[in-house]
Amino acid sequence: MTAGRVKSFADIATKEKKVERHIRLLAPLAFVAPSIVQSIIEGAAPANLTVTELAKSSVHSWRQQHHLLKVSSKR
Numbered sequence: 001m002t003a004g005r006v007k008s009f010a011d012i013a014t015k016e017k018k019v020e021r022h023i024r025l026l027a028p029l030a031f032v033a034p035s036i037v038q039s040i041i042e043g044a045a046p047a048n049l050t051v052t053e054l055a056k057s058s059v060h061s062w063r064q065q066h067h068l069l070k071v072s073s074k075r
Contacts (some may be wrong), residue, residue, distance in 0.1 A: 033062035036071050045071050067070050 006012050009027065013020040032054060039045040049069060057068050066073040 002009040019036060022065075025052070025055050031058075031060065031066050035062070035073060036069065039071050045069075 001007065001012075006015065009023045010020050012018075013023045013058060016023070029051070036045065036054075040049070046069070049071070054069065057065055059065055063073065065071075
C-alpha cells in the first residue's frame, strides 16, 4: 500500500483471493519484532504461540511484544 501498488486491504484480498477480514488479521504480522520471527524459525518460541495470537498482539514496541508473547528477547 505504501508503494502504491494497491490502495486498500480489499485490493490485496482480491489479488490474493482471500477475504478482506483475513488480510486485516494478518497485516500486523508485518510489524512483529525480527527477533520474535527468528525465535519461531529456530523453534525457541513458546509452543503455544499461534499466528492469531501473534497478529492480535498489535503493540508497536518490540520490547512489549516480547513481554506479552513471553518470547525471550536475548539474542
